[in-house]
Each structure stands twice: as structure tokens, then as C-alpha cells.
Amino acid sequence: MKILTGNRLTDGEAVWYGNGAWLETIDKADLADDKAAEERLEAIGAAALANNVAIDINLVDVNVVDGVIEPLRLRERIRAAGPTNRLDLGKQADHGSVPAA
DSSP, rough: OEEEEEEETTOOEEEEETTTTTEGOOOOOOOOOOHHHHHHHHHHHHHHHHHHHHEEEEEEEEEEEETEEEEESSSHHHHHHHOSTTTTSGGGGOOTSSOOO
């Protein structure tokens, strides 16, 4: 399975595409489980890049465990959770969001 991620151009925030918008948390990202869904997300990413909405756009591999999206690569887990040296900063400091790592 794959999801679409990037960095919002206005502030550099890590974002994921889901429900028709770029979201700041990974938990509602659209899942692509076949080639057609991947191509759809790639087209959305290309449009976001062309329109200066987001940069560093990638499809990333994930697993879904008990309804929680878990990136396979450590880099993507860190992007989803926030900095590794301070748990009081970044996305992990927002106790309302679902941790990705």
C-alpha cells in the first residue's frame, strides 16, 4: 500500500494527501492499493507541484495495522511524528493526533 506525501511550500510542513486536501497528519491519508490508485495520487502530486502547493512529493510504502497507517521507512515515520530529540515539539506534541511510529 502507498500514500502520497510532500512538504507544503508555504511553511515546509510535512503533509499527506487525503479526503481531497493536503493534511498535516498521516492518519487520514488516502491509501493506494493498486496501480490505478497510485497513478491517481501521482497525478494529484504532479498538480500540487505544478501549482506550487507542495514540493518533495512522493508515494511512500505503508502498512495499515489495526487501522493505523504505519510508514515502512524510518524517514517517513520521523516526518509523520516530528523531531526525534524532543517529544514536546512537532506532531507528537499534539496529543490529539495518531502517532505514525
